[in-house]
Amino acid sequence: MAENENRKWAEKFIKMSKPDRRKRQKKFFKNLKKSLLQLKKLLTKANGHWYYEDSVYRYYHGSFKLYRIQNTTLEIVEAMKALLPEDELSPMFMEIIKDGTGKEFASDDNSNWPKATRPILEAFLHAKYFLEMIVRYGQEFPKWPDGPYPSGWAAICSLYFLWD
Numbered sequence: 001m002a003e004n005e006n007r008k009w010a011e012k013f014i015k016m017s018k019p020d021r022r023k024r025q026k027k028f029f030k031n032l033k034k035s036l037l038q039l040k041k042l043l044t045k046a047n048g049h050w051y052y053e054d055s056v057y058r059y060y061h062g063s064f065k066l067y068r069i070q071n072t073t074l075e076i077v078e079a080m081k082a083l084l085p086e087d088e089l090s091p092m093f094m095e096i097i098k099d100g101t102g103k104e105f106a107s108d109d110n111s112n113w114p115k116a117t118r119p120i121l122e123a124f125l126h127a128k129y130f131l132e133m134i135v136r137y138g139q140e141f142p143k144w145p146d147g148p149y150p151s152g153w154a155a156i157c158s159l160y161f162l163w164d
Helices: 004-015 018-047 049-061 064-081 091-099 105-138 152-159
Strands: none
Touching: 004 091, 004 152, 018 105, 049 064, 049 105, 064 091, 064 105, 064 152, 091 105, 105 152
């Protein structure tokens, strides 16, 4: 489902003129540089013991405390959306986020733990990955890079459709 939505989403950017696509890239990069300090703080939080480390443990331990990570996932997604607020992020990514957030623990989840909770952990890990890449390349690149892009930057370009 999301793959087809992703194609439709991408079409509007493909139809843009090259100068308009360049403007989006510049706007994204400017917003990234402006937000870098708060993004780094958010990444430090996400990498912290009570977020990344504890969430993986809670998944394998079968603890309802895993459900807490959803707030951090949404916080990361909102920070990423703010880099290009007029556009949506990739529908494939947003489907992962939708499937892994807004969940409340129910005792029935214990009997089907992986199915009930893996989407929560998966959403957090995908959001954290993109945040890591945004921070890494936001620090590394002084300006929009020339291609070919490293895989992490290419993933960011896919998330926002920032291709030339």
